[in-house]
Amino acid sequence: MSPAPTPTGRAAPMTPDDRRAAIAQAVMPLVGEFGVDVTSRELADAAGVAEGTLFRAFGDKYTLIGAVAVEGLHRASGPVETRAELAAIDREAPLEVRLERVIELGRRRMADVMRWMGVLRALHHRTGARDQAEPGHVQDFRTQLMQQREQQREATVAGLIGVLQPDEHRLRVPIEVAVALVEASIAGTHARVDHLLPAPSPRVVADALVHGIAEDRGEKHVPEATAAQNTAHQKDPASENPAGTATSRTPHPQEP
Numbered sequence: 731m732s733p734a735p736t737p738t739g740r741a742a743p744m745t746p747d748d749r750r751a752a753i754a755q756a757v758m759p760l761v762g763e764f765g766v767d768v769t770s771r772e773l774a775d776a777a778g779v780a781e782g783t784l785f786r787a788f789g790d791k792y793t794l795i796g797a798v799a800v801e802g803l804h805r806a807s808g809p810v811e812t813r814a815e816l817a818a819i820d821r822e823a824p825l826e827v828r829l830e831r832v833i834e835l836g837r838r839r840m841a842d843v844m845r846w847m848g849v850l851r852a853l854h855h856r857t858g859a860r861d862q863a864e865p866g867h868v869q870d871f872r873t874q875l876m877q878q879r880e881q882q883r884e885a886t887v888a889g890l891i892g893v894l895q896p897d898e899h900r901l902r903v904p905i906e907v908a909v910a911l912v913e914a915s916i917a918g919t920h921a922r923v924d925h926l927l928p929a930p931s932p933r934v935v936a937d938a939l940v941h942g943i944a945e946d947r948g949e950k951h952v953p954e955a956t957a958a959q960n961t962a963h964q965k966d967p968a969s970e971n972p973a974g975t976a977t978s979r980t981p982h983p984q985e986p
Contacts, residue, residue, distance in 0.1 A: 750787050753777045754798045761798045765849045766856045768795070792857055799849040800871065806842035809881040816889025825897045829912065829936035832893055836886075836916035837932070886913070915939060 744752065756777040760768055770791045774781040788794040805811070819831050890909045894901070901908050915935050930938075 746787065749783075750797070753779065753784065753787055753794070754801055757794070758798050758802060761795055761849065762802060762845055766792070766795055766852045792853060795849065796853055799846045799853065802846040803843065803850070803875065804878065806839055806846060807875065807878045807882050809878065809885040812839065812882050813885040813889055816886070816893060819893055821893070821896050825894075825900070826933075826936045826940050828893050829939055830932045832890065832912060833916055833932035833935050836913070840916065911939060 757768075757773050760772060760776045764772075768791075770781050770784060773791065773794060774784050777784065784791070784794060788797065815835050816832070819828050821828070823831075887909055890912055891905055894905055894908055894912075898905055903911070
């Protein structure tokens with residue numbers, strides 16, 4: 731965390747804001763991994779400064795951790811970054827590949843948001859702030875974060891529409907519905923609390939979104955309203971495959 735040299739060859743002194751920003755950047759991976767349990771010594775080593783420098787810049791360890799978590803949450807919720815990441819997806823790639831990348835990016839951003847929210851929540855409890863009235867600056871932060879998240883949401887929807895548009899003619903649902911399904915698949919496969927099954931890989935989820943979870947063997951979908959009327963006219967399955975031979979199909983990516 732060395733300042734840039736001046737024309738005279740000496741290092742230019744850092745402003746207090748610049749020093750705080752440089753320290754926060756340097757310790758962000760450490761705080762993201764260990765949260766409130768990281769020690770002042772570990773933070774100082776990661777930043778390449780003495781512990782006294784940390785205290786002069788931030789006052790105490792928890793103030794530094796809080797500043798890092800707030801910055802991390804802002805980055806994870808950034809609409810500009812979200813828009814750029816989705817715009818960078820190759821529109822010439824197959825739809826399955828594009829959606830796989832979308833799911834990877836979405837899971838990563840969601841993991842980052844959950845990580846930094848967890849650090850702030852633990853900090854809230856560790857410092858006893860839960861028993862105190864919420865300061866005005868915290869309320870302001872919540873408001874700003876909600877606004878930023880809404881902007882990120884708008885950027886996400888616009889970006890997903892752009893990813894899907896080259897294949898819009900293939901979609902069986904309106905593109906807005908397809909966007910909602912993609913978002914639901916990301917949210918539903920991240921940080922599952924039941925731990926009954928591991929979350930499917932992005933490639934498997936993307937394949938299921940494009941091709942469905944059931945094979946298309948040529949049967950027509952029968953609406954519920956007419957199902958009873960058509961029951962009497964349904965063919966015997968054995969007559970369609972009298973020899974009982976197996977039907978060939980394409981293996982699913984998750985199959986061995």
